[in-house]
Amino acid sequence: MSENAPRPDDFDFTDPDVQDCPYEAYRALRDQAPVYRDPRTGQYVITRFDDLRQVLLDTENFGNGGRRAVDPAALSERQRRMLAVYEEKEGWLPEPTLAARDDPNHRQMRAMFDKAFRPGKIRQLDPFVESTANRLFDAFIDEGRCDWVRQFAVPLPLIVIGHQMGVKEEDIWFIKRATDAWVRRFGQMLSEEEERECIEAEIDAQHYFKKVFDRLREEPDDTLLSDLVNTEIPEWGRTLTDGELQAEMMSDTFVGGSETSTNAIAEGVRMLIERPDLWAQLKSDPDAHLRTFVEEVLRLESPVQVLGRVAINDVEMHGVTIPAGASIGTRYAAANRDERRFERPDEADLERKNPMAHLTFGAGVHYCLGAPLARRELYYSFRTLAERVDELWFAPEKNDFRHHPHMFLRALKELHIEFRPA
Numbered sequence: 090m091s092e093n094a095p096r097p098d099d100f101d102f103t104d105p106d107v108q109d110c111p112y113e114a115y116r117a118l119r120d121q122a123p124v125y126r127d128p129r130t131g132q133y134v135i136t137r138f139d140d141l142r143q144v145l146l147d148t149e150n151f152g153n154g155g156r157r158a159v160d161p162a163a164l165s166e167r168q169r170r171m172l173a174v175y176e177e178k179e180g181w182l183p184e185p186t187l188a189a190r191d192d193p194n195h196r197q198m199r200a201m202f203d204k205a206f207r208p209g210k211i212r213q214l215d216p217f218v219e220s221t222a223n224r225l226f227d228a229f230i231d232e233g234r235c236d237w238v239r240q241f242a243v244p245l246p247l248i249v250i251g252h253q254m255g256v257k258e259e260d261i262w263f264i265k266r267a268t269d270a271w272v273r274r275f276g277q278m279l280s281e282e283e284e285r286e287c288i289e290a291e292i293d294a295q296h297y298f299k300k301v302f303d304r305l306r307e308e309p310d311d312t313l314l315s316d317l318v319n320t321e322i323p324e325w326g327r328t329l330t331d332g333e334l335q336a337e338m339m340s341d342t343f344v345g346g347s348e349t350s351t352n353a354i355a356e357g358v359r360m361l362i363e364r365p366d367l368w369a370q371l372k373s374d375p376d377a378h379l380r381t382f383v384e385e386v387l388r389l390e391s392p393v394q395v396l397g398r399v400a401i402n403d404v405e406m407h408g409v410t411i412p413a414g415a416s417i418g419t420r421y422a423a424a425n426r427d428e429r430r431f432e433r434p435d436e437a438d439l440e441r442k443n444p445m446a447h448l449t450f451g452a453g454v455h456y457c458l459g460a461p462l463a464r465r466e467l468y469y470s471f472r473t474l475a476e477r478v479d480e481l482w483f484a485p486e487k488n489d490f491r492h493h494p495h496m497f498l499r500a501l502k503e504l505h506i507e508f509r510p511a
Contacts, residue, residue, distance in 0.1 A: 115423035267294030
């Protein structure tokens with residue numbers, strides 16, 4: 090290692106500039122401190138592929154901790170004030186989501202989601218996803234330019250998940266306001282005033298969804314949301330409560346089902362413009378290359394950069410003891426560029442063997458339920474682009490390529506492109 094090579098302590102993951110392009114930091118951690126205790130957050134950060142996969146698969150030693158009782162004495166004064174907003178505005182306090190639960194509670198709840206997300210039901214969405222992609226293109230194709238994020242990458246997955254959940258399309262931007270607020274709050278980069286504003290936006294959406302829950306209990310239909318509202322979990326002897334449903338609306342469905350796809354769709358187009366050879370190869374034979382391109386986008390630009398786990402027992406990795414109860418940062422985006430696992434890890438390779446062997450959707454019992462739908466959304470986004478556009482380039486002097494400040498997600502703020510229609 091060069092004496093001038095950056096060291097792990099040189100990087101502050103709470104710094105928006107580091108978050109904007111974290112890959113140099115990830116390399117330093119993989120090479121020098123594969124188990125790194127971040128002095129700013131106290132979190133043990135895992136960055137190598139094999140180590141991260143071990144953490145995800147070993148449910149005896151690593152869990153989510155979503156069902157742990159919250160010690161009121163451990164809450165800060167600010168946290169107490171923020172929780173009080175829910176009572177003040179007649180909202181529902183955040184409940185543990187499916188993704189935050191451990192077995193057996195997680196397994197019992199997931200069985201209901203597995204039924205709702207069964208492959209046959211997801212495949213039935215293909216015509217809707219494809220027609221939605223073309224309809225969004227119709228709105229800007231004649232202009233030869235667009236903000237790809239605002240006009241395509243955001244609305245496509247939001248319309249699709251809204252369709253699944255029985256939400257009217259004219260309401261998606263109201264829902265987007267709430268999901269943006271949830272994502273910003275989750276990112277832990279806000280002032281107290283900003284956090285309160287986000288909670289109030291979330292509560293507005295809770296009131297909207299409560300009316301939908303009540304209607305579906307009286308008049309069930311064939312939507313995914315109707316399944317979630319009315320399906321009894323046998324081991325619990327009941328359906329989900331309003332509070333549990335509210336948590337699922339924000340985290341596992343509208344955020345999990347749209348935000349991550351939005352980020353990948355945006356980064357994929359940026360990648361194609363930066364790599365004209367990649368665009369030419371994709372255009373030459375979409376049937377041969379599209380599915381691999383989707384996987385390379387997911388690997389290289391992991392929409393979820395990091396999530397948290399909790400050590401159940403003391404665990405030693407690379408000579409570092411992770412104590413029971415410690416918070417663990419599972420850096421998916423770092424593991425997906427690990428040169429110990431991938432050849433030319435920083436490059437998109439449309440000939441890559443076994444391109445699905447990344448960790449973007451996790452592994453084991455918590456493997457992402459929405460992965461099949463996300464892949465379809467990316468596939469039809471890039472297929473429609475390849476079919477309807479011959480050339481594309483960045484709009485001159487309109488992009489700074491900055492990402493929203495966030496501890497966990499990486500999302501382009503905007504992407505202004507110009508193109509020549511096919």
